[in-house]
Amino acid sequence: PLAGRVAIVTGSTSGIGLGIARALAAAGADIVINGLGDAAQIETARRELADAHGVRVDYDGANLLQPDGAVALVDNSLSRFGRVDILVNNAGIQHVSPIEDFPADKWDAILALNLSAAFHAIRTAFGPMKEAGWGRIINVASAHGLVASPFKSAYVAAKHGIVGLTKTVALEGARHGVTCNAICPGYVWTPLVENQIGDTANARGISREEVIENVLLAAQPSKKFASVDELGALAAFLCSEGGQSITGTALPVDGGWTAQ
Numbered sequence: 003p004l005a006g007r008v009a010i011v012t013g014s015t016s017g018i019g020l021g022i023a024r025a026l027a028a029a030g031a032d033i034v035i036n037g038l039g040d041a042a043q044i045e046t047a048r049r050e051l052a053d054a055h056g057v058r059v060d061y062d063g064a065n066l067l068q069p070d071g072a073v074a075l076v077d078n079s080l081s082r083f084g085r086v087d088i089l090v091n092n093a094g095i096q097h098v099s100p101i102e103d104f105p106a107d108k109w110d111a112i113l114a115l116n117l118s119a120a121f122h123a124i125r126t127a128f129g130p131m132k133e134a135g136w137g138r139i140i141n142v143a144s145a146h147g148l149v150a151s152p153f154k155s156a157y158v159a160a161k162h163g164i165v166g167l168t169k170t171v172a173l174e175g176a177r178h179g180v181t182c183n184a185i186c187p188g189y190v191w192t193p194l195v196e197n198q199i200g201d202t203a204n205a206r207g208i209s210r211e212e213v214i215e216n217v218l219l220a221a222q223p224s225k226k227f228a229s230v231d232e233l234g235a236l237a238a239f240l241c242s243e244g245g246q247s248i249t250g251t252a253l254p255v256d257g258g259w260t261a262q
């Protein structure tokens with residue numbers, strides 16, 4: 003159903019972004035993957051994605067901490083493919099610390115990547131999408147875009163911010179066939195979650211096992227991590243014709259976390 007469409011997925015060398023890139027490629031879209039990491043591993047992932055689904059997959063290593071990086075990512079994709087139909091703003095980082103110790107540079111980096119990069123990519127892709135009369139923008143927010151947890155001040159602020167940005171973009175795109183939605187995962191087992199277990203254990207003075215059982219999965223009534231494939235399936239649905247009237251929403255994929 004997405005044959006002939008071009009999708010940019012930021013932060014797709016790992017985790018949720020890679021899951022979403024796979025699902026969009028499986029639906030027939032050509033893909034621009036983006037993210038940091040080992041060049042050889044990224045090239046392997048790029049080739050596997052292209053071979054598995056018979057689509058074109060390009061890698062763009064733009065660093066999205068810089069506003070210019072997000073603009074260049076979209077501009078380069080437009081010149082390479084001649085179009086950008088789908089933009090998935092997924093790249094994100096986390097830092098866990100009590101607010102009085104929260105490093106100011108971490109605050110700036112989290113706001114830059116988790117919120118501002120999405121704005122810069124959207125403002126660059128939006129004109130061409132409106133002109134084409136079709137576009138899908140998906141922002142990977144978080145359950146932390148809807149509710150808070152202690153020790154994640156920058157992340158919670160950025161994720162609430164991107165839920166607000168999503169609504170505004172949806173209103174501006176509504177008459178032009180351009181939808182914009184936020185996906186709000188609870189806990190998904192990825193390197194981002196793996197890396198914060200130690201910091202959360204330190205911040206709370208408890209063990210790794212206690213963090214998994216009593217902090218992470220305590221929030222999720224399902225008592226299960228969601229999978230990156232589930233996020234991919236939702237993204238693919240939002241990009242389908244069945245998703246054309248879904249816009250401006252923040253869709254939790256959180257095993258019931260935010261229903262509490």
Ligand code: NAD
Binds near residue numbers: 017065143
């Ligand atoms: P991850 O660490 O596995 O992947 C993050 C991706 O972002 C990687 O591809 C990385 O290379 C890329 N990235 C990091 N810094 C970058 C930069 N400066 N420029 C470009 N790319 C950069 O993380 P993940 O868990 O897959 O998270 C993806 C998104 O999902 C994030 O926005 C995160 O906040 C959100 N999220 C994750 C969970 C979870 O439980 N894992 C829950 C809710 C929301």
